[in-house]
Each structure stands twice: as structure tokens, then as C-alpha cells.
Amino acid sequence: MSKPIAGLWDCRRHFIKKRSLESIEEFSACKRKSSWGILTSQGSWADRSPLHEAASQGRLLALKTLISQGYNVNTVTIDHVTPLHEACLGDHVGCARTLLEAGANVNATTIDGVTPLFNACSRGSASCVDLLLEYGAKAQLESCLPSPTHEASSKGHSECLDVLISWGIDVDQDIPHLGSPLYVACKSQQIHCIKRLLHAGANVQKGRHLDTPLHAAAQQTSTEIINLLLDFGADINAKNTDYRRPVEVATPSSLVERLLLLYEATPCSLCQLCRLCIRNCIGRSRLHLVPQLQLPKLLKDFLQYRESITNF
Structure with missing residues (x-):
């Protein structure tokens, strides 16, 4: 074989080898990405048991059958999701009750600190919330863990909030990076939750650090929420960490700013x-x-x- 032809074959082999290596690297990267997705996705679909499947889909008869066959009701996925977590997230009260009656841990936490009660509040399942509290669920665990009360308040699930309040939760529970439930509800403009919290005696001044609920509401657009907070005694002159009053954080020339300016000029x-x-x-x-x-x-x-x- 002549030198030019031999050189051409060497170049071709080098190109094929390079492309093969690139393909292997791409495949490995995709595989790592896929594996990471499985490990980090809530529920860890890679190691979900039949019990998880039945609970998440609300298949009560299948769930009872599996339990009678000896399946452990507290079996967990790689990120510690239990069948009870799945039942509550799916608003499957019958499945949740069956699991609890069979000994499911009502306060089980995932690696992210999520409890079945949190999932029930996230879904807006007041029935599951009541059931879990009946079985001893704790609405307030460590301050750094996800809070069911804050979750219900931020998503506007006022019925869940009603149940939590009726069981005596602390409506002023403070989560350092979130603030109070009232503050969270004001940021999300969930007026029904704001009303529930205020009527239950929530501190109208307690927000996040020096930011009050009125500061949070002033940055939004609802004059109805502003009026509600003011009626419950919100301090219009409170200053946040930037030494700004609620009227100073409102959008200039907005209805909210006009309302706050009018309130400043009108005695209670x-x-x-x-x-x-x-x-x-x-x-x-x-x-x-x-x-x-x-x-x-x-x-x-x-x-x-x-x-x-x-x-x-």
C-alpha cells in the first residue's frame, strides 16, 4: 500500500475512533443525567414498591391485598418517600387511613424533610390533613423543615388551614427564610388564607425579619388585602431592613400607593x-x-x- 493511501486509512481510523469515543462520552453523560434525574425526582421512580404505586393511584383494594400479603407499610424509596406520602399527595383518604391503621409512620420525613401532612396541605386535601392530625401528625417539626401551615397559606388552601387552626397550630410559626404564614399568604395574595389567619389571631406585624405582612402586600396589587391588614391594626409606619415603610415599597402611582397615602392622612x-x-x-x-x-x-x-x- 502506497504511503498516501496508508496515511488516508490512518486518518479514517483516527476519525472513527474519535467519533466512537465521543459517542461513548455522550452516552455516559446522558446516562449520568438520567440517573441523577431518577435520584432527585420526588418519589424515586426507580425503586418504588407496588405499595407506593397502589397508594399513589388510589387503588384501595390492591393496597389492602398487598398489606395482607406482608408488604411493609413503611417501606421507603431512596429519598425516603413512603406509601403514606404518596396517598396524601394524591388526596386518597381511604388509602391513607388503611396505611395508618396498618401502622404507617404518620410523621415520616423524606430526605428533604417533607411529611405526609405537608403533602396533604400541598395538594389541598383537608380530609387527609384532618386524618393525619387525628393519628398524631405534628404540624410543627424543626424550624428548618418544610412547614405544612406555610404550604397551605402560600397555595391558598384555606380549608386545610381551617383544619390546622382547629387543631391548635401556631398561626405565627416562624420559618427563618419564609417568615410567618401570614407573610407568605400576603406575598402570594391568598386573601382567604389571610382572613383565616387574622381571624385566628395571627400577629398582623409578624412577617419575615423586619418586613411586615403589610410590606409584602404593598408590593402586590390587591387593595382588598391592604384594607384587611389595616383593619386588623397593621402599622403603616413600620420600617423594614432598608428603613422603608409599606407605602415606600408600593409601585409608584398605583392604587395600593394611593390607598396607603390616604390611610396615612386619615386617623383611625x-x-x-x-x-x-x-x-x-x-x-x-x-x-x-x-x-x-x-x-x-x-x-x-x-x-x-x-x-x-x-x-x-
Whole structure:
């Protein structure tokens, strides 16, 4: 074989070898990426048991059959997801009850600190929330772990919030990087959750660090939320870490800014000040006793924000 032809074959072999190596590297990279996706995706589909599948799909009969065959109800995936996590995320109350009756750990946590109660609040399943609390679920674990109360507040699941409140959760629970549930609800503009929290006695001034719920609401567009917070005694002159008041963080020339400026120029009514003073004296833990006070119904409704100040 002549030298030019031999050189051509050498170049071809080198090209083929190079492309083969590149293909292998690409395949390996894809495989690593795929494996990482499996390891990091919630539920870890690579090692889900039949029990996980039945619970996530709400197949109650199949779930009962598997349990009767000896499957462990507390079996976990690589990221510690249990069948109970799956049942609650899917709003499958029957499956959740069956797992709990069979001994499922109601406070099991994933590697991310997520509990079945958190999943129920994330889905908006008030029935699952009530069931889990009945079986001893803790709404407040360590402050660094995901909070069911904050999750319900941020997603607008007011029915879940109602259940949590009825079981006596701390409506002012502080998560350092999130703040209070009320602050989270204001950032997400979830007015129904804001109402639930305020009526339950949430501290209208407690937000995230020096940012108050009013600061969070002022950066949004809802004047209804602004009015609600002000009615519950929000301090319009509170300053955040940047020494800015709520009106100073509002969008210039917006309806929210105009409302805050108007409120600054208008003194609170005596009725409003009296209501706030009485509610503070009663205390959050005893607000539910207001209907038992020896007062006219109109006054009791007023103290519970069921009557407008304009009616007085």
C-alpha cells in the first residue's frame, strides 16, 4: 500500500475512533443525567414498591391485598418517600387511613424533610390533613423543615388551614427564610388564607425579619388585602431592613400607593381602635370565647369582624 493511501486509512481510523469515543462520552453523560434525574425526582421512580404505586393511584383494594400479603407499610424509596406520602399527595383518604391503621409512620420525613401532612396541605386535601392530625401528625417539626401551615397559606388552601387552626397550630410559626404564614399568604395574595389567619389571631406585624405582612402586600396589587391588614391594626409606619415603610415599597402611582397615602392622612376611627384594644386584651388563645361574652350580638359580631365599622 502506497504511503498516501496508508496515511488516508490512518486518518479514517483516527476519525472513527474519535467519533466512537465521543459517542461513548455522550452516552455516559446522558446516562449520568438520567440517573441523577431518577435520584432527585420526588418519589424515586426507580425503586418504588407496588405499595407506593397502589397508594399513589388510589387503588384501595390492591393496597389492602398487598398489606395482607406482608408488604411493609413503611417501606421507603431512596429519598425516603413512603406509601403514606404518596396517598396524601394524591388526596386518597381511604388509602391513607388503611396505611395508618396498618401502622404507617404518620410523621415520616423524606430526605428533604417533607411529611405526609405537608403533602396533604400541598395538594389541598383537608380530609387527609384532618386524618393525619387525628393519628398524631405534628404540624410543627424543626424550624428548618418544610412547614405544612406555610404550604397551605402560600397555595391558598384555606380549608386545610381551617383544619390546622382547629387543631391548635401556631398561626405565627416562624420559618427563618419564609417568615410567618401570614407573610407568605400576603406575598402570594391568598386573601382567604389571610382572613383565616387574622381571624385566628395571627400577629398582623409578624412577617419575615423586619418586613411586615403589610410590606409584602404593598408590593402586590390587591387593595382588598391592604384594607384587611389595616383593619386588623397593621402599622403603616413600620420600617423594614432598608428603613422603608409599606407605602415606600408600593409601585409608584398605583392604587395600593394611593390607598396607603390616604390611610396615612386619615386617623383611625374610635370604633376600630376599641376593637383592636379589646381583642388584644382578650388574647389570641381566648378569641374563640368571644361568642360567650355577655354582650349584644351586634357587638360580638363586630369584635369578630363580622360587622363593618360603617354600621356603628
